Amino acid sequence: xxxxxxxxxxxxxxxxxxxxxxxxxxxxxxxxxxxxxxxxxxxxxxxxxxxxxxxxxxxxxxxxxxxxxxxxxxxxxxxxxxxxxxxxxxxxxxxxxxxxxxxxxxxxxxxxxxxxxxxxxxxxxxxxxxxxxxxxxxxxxxxxxxxxxxxxxxxxxxxxxxxxxxxxxxxxxxxxxxxxxxxxxxxxxxxxxxxxxxxxxxxxxxxxxxxxxxxxxxxxxxxxxxxxxxxxxxxxxxxxxxxxxxxxxxxxxxxxxxxxxxxxxxxxxxxxxxxxxxxxxxxxxxxxxxxxxxxxxxxxxxxxxxxxxxxxxxxxxxxxxxxxxxxxxxxxxxxxxxxxxxxxxxxxxxxxxxxxxxxxxxxxxxxxxxxxxxxxxxxxxx
Numbered sequence: 001x002x003x004x005x006x007x008x009x010x011x012x013x014x015x016x017x018x019x020x021x022x023x024x025x026x027x028x029x030x031x032x033x034x035x036x037x038x039x040x041x042x043x044x045x046x047x048x049x050x051x052x053x054x055x056x057x058x059x060x061x062x063x064x065x066x067x068x069x070x071x072x073x074x075x076x077x078x079x080x081x082x083x084x085x086x087x088x089x090x091x092x093x094x095x096x097x098x099x100x101x102x103x104x105x106x107x108x109x110x111x112x113x114x115x116x117x118x119x120x121x122x123x124x125x126x127x128x129x130x131x132x133x134x135x136x137x138x139x140x141x142x143x144x145x146x147x148x149x150x151x152x153x154x155x156x157x158x159x160x161x162x163x164x165x166x167x168x169x170x171x172x173x174x175x176x177x178x179x180x181x182x183x184x185x186x187x188x189x190x191x192x193x194x195x196x197x198x199x200x201x202x203x204x205x206x207x208x209x210x211x212x213x214x215x216x217x218x219x220x221x222x223x224x225x226x227x228x229x230x231x232x233x234x235x236x237x238x239x240x241x242x243x244x245x246x247x248x249x250x251x252x253x254x255x256x257x258x259x260x261x262x263x264x265x266x267x268x269x270x271x272x273x274x275x276x277x278x279x280x281x282x283x284x285x286x287x288x289x290x291x292x293x294x295x296x297x298x299x300x301x302x303x304x305x306x307x308x309x310x311x312x313x314x315x316x317x318x319x320x321x322x323x324x325x326x327x328x329x330x331x332x333x334x335x336x337x338x339x340x341x342x343x344x345x346x347x348x349x350x351x352x353x354x355x356x357x358x359x360x361x362x363x364x365x366x367x368x369x370x371x372x373x374x375x376x377x378x379x380x381x382x
Contacts, residue, residue: 004031004336004345009084009178010365012037012076013060014100015354016089018133018158019166019194020117021056023087026171028059029336030345032084035361037076038354040066040382046353055333057351063362064355064382071380073099075367080105082365085113085174092122102189112187113177117170119161121193133161133194140165140198145205149219149226165197220271222246228278229254229268232307239290240307241297243281254302258284355382 009032013024028034036057043064066072077100080086086105088095095101095116102114119136120126126139137143137160138153147154170192177190208214213222220226229245245254248268255262260280266273285293290306297304308316314325314332326335329350336345358381362372375381 002031002033002346002348003343004029005340005343006175007031007343009033010082011035011174012079012083012086014086014088014090014095015039015042015062016117018089018162019170020087020089021054022163022167023115023117023170023174024060025056025058026167027085027087027174028348030340031343031348033364034060035079035083035365036060036062036352037067038062038064040064040072040355040379043353043355043382046355051329052351052353052356053331054351055331058333059348060352061349061357061361062352062354063358066380066382067098067100069378069380071375071378075375075380076100077104077108078367079365080108080112083109083112084178085115087115087117087170087174089117092118092127106187110187111181111185113174113181113190114187115170115174115177115190115192117166117192117194119194121196122191133158133166136161136194137165137198140195140202141205142198142202144216145202145218145221145224147218147224149217151219153218160201161194161198165199165201166192166194169194169197169200226271226274228274228281231278231281233282233285235285235288235290235293237289237291241285241290241293242305242307244303246303250301250303253300257297257300257302260284 006027009027011024011027011032011034013020013034013036015021015036015038024034024036065075067076096103105114106112116122118127119131120129120139134143134155137156140161142160142165143153143155145153146156170190173190173192177188181187205214208222209216215221218224223230225231229243229251232240232242234240243254245251251268252262255265258281265277265280288296293304294306298306306316311332313319314327319325323335325332326347327333328347336347339345359369359372363369372381
């Protein structure tokens with residue numbers, strides 16, 4: 001049974017990659033009925049005998065529609081009449097050319113929240129340019145600060161643009177627009193661009209820079225790996241631990257637990273001495289294994305955590321107790337977040353293939369079986 005604070009909210013997700021599916025997953029995890037509209041050709045060439053292992057696709061049912069077929073477009077517009085929100089991730093103008101832009105959708109349902117996910121936004125000189133996470137965060141100023149001094153920037157996977165500045169921002173925007181609709185009764189368009197979202201994530205860097213506490217030079221700042229008390233260190237067994245002992249009292253505990261005498265060391269914030277102090281800590285952490293350092297530091301005020309690999313995160317006692325990771329169908333994945341005291345979220349089902357559970361979903365959305373059969377006969381629905 002579905003549960004979550006978004007229970008009763010219906011969302012149409014025009015299938016895409018990366019940030020769009022992540023947004024759909026977040027909304028579904030928190031209770032929304034998210035209906036994914038996949039391309040008909042994907043369903044026709046699919047391998048439904050093999051389970052779908054894509055975690056980002058979890059919790060939704062799918063219909064496979066030919067959006068170049070007039071009846072397929074008509075079907076989606078009909079669904080818009082029953083939806084609270086629609087999310088899409090095409091380049092600007094694509095949905096309009098398909099006949100599914102904001103204007104016809106909002107004409108059918110003036111209360112619809114129409115969420116748009118792009119890299120560069122709906123307008124501007126780069127709006128039509130191809131790109132990926134690394135390009136969007138580069139333009140936003142989020143890539144340049146990440147990396148070691150004298151070395152190239154290090155891509156932070158695709159977490160900052162696609163997911164943090166993209167899918168999460170779109171989900172936030174959609175929910176905000178739904179809250180506003182409760183007052184005004186009107187829907188609206190949400191323009192979520194990954195450049196904008198990644199830029200928002202850099203607010204603290206701009207604040208530090210404005211105060212004269214951040215340099216544009218990479219790898220020389222408080223939180224970019226320059227400080228000896230804020231970094232990851234290799235251990236005797238080739239694994240790593242993370243240290244974030246910024247505050248003086250936490251730093252004092254770090255020195256105590258590593259056996260370093262504070263009287264023999266320069267002041268913590270003497271930046272000229274950070275490289276030398278880092279060498280001292282490197283040598284100390286190499287004397288014990290990661291598990292041995294966990295026994296010494298974990299749970300203390302050092303600000304410490306082991307650097308866990310993806311395959312071992314679920315077995316850490318803290319993650320295990322809180323159920324931070326789950327294994328439905330034997331597939332390791334993060335649990336729904338955040339948590340709610342009265343209306344907890346839940347994974348509403350395993351990932352499905354394009355068109356899987358379509359009849360069930362369309363019936364629940366009020367599309368009669370005879371109408372579904374006609375759409376299939378016409379080739380508009382796979």
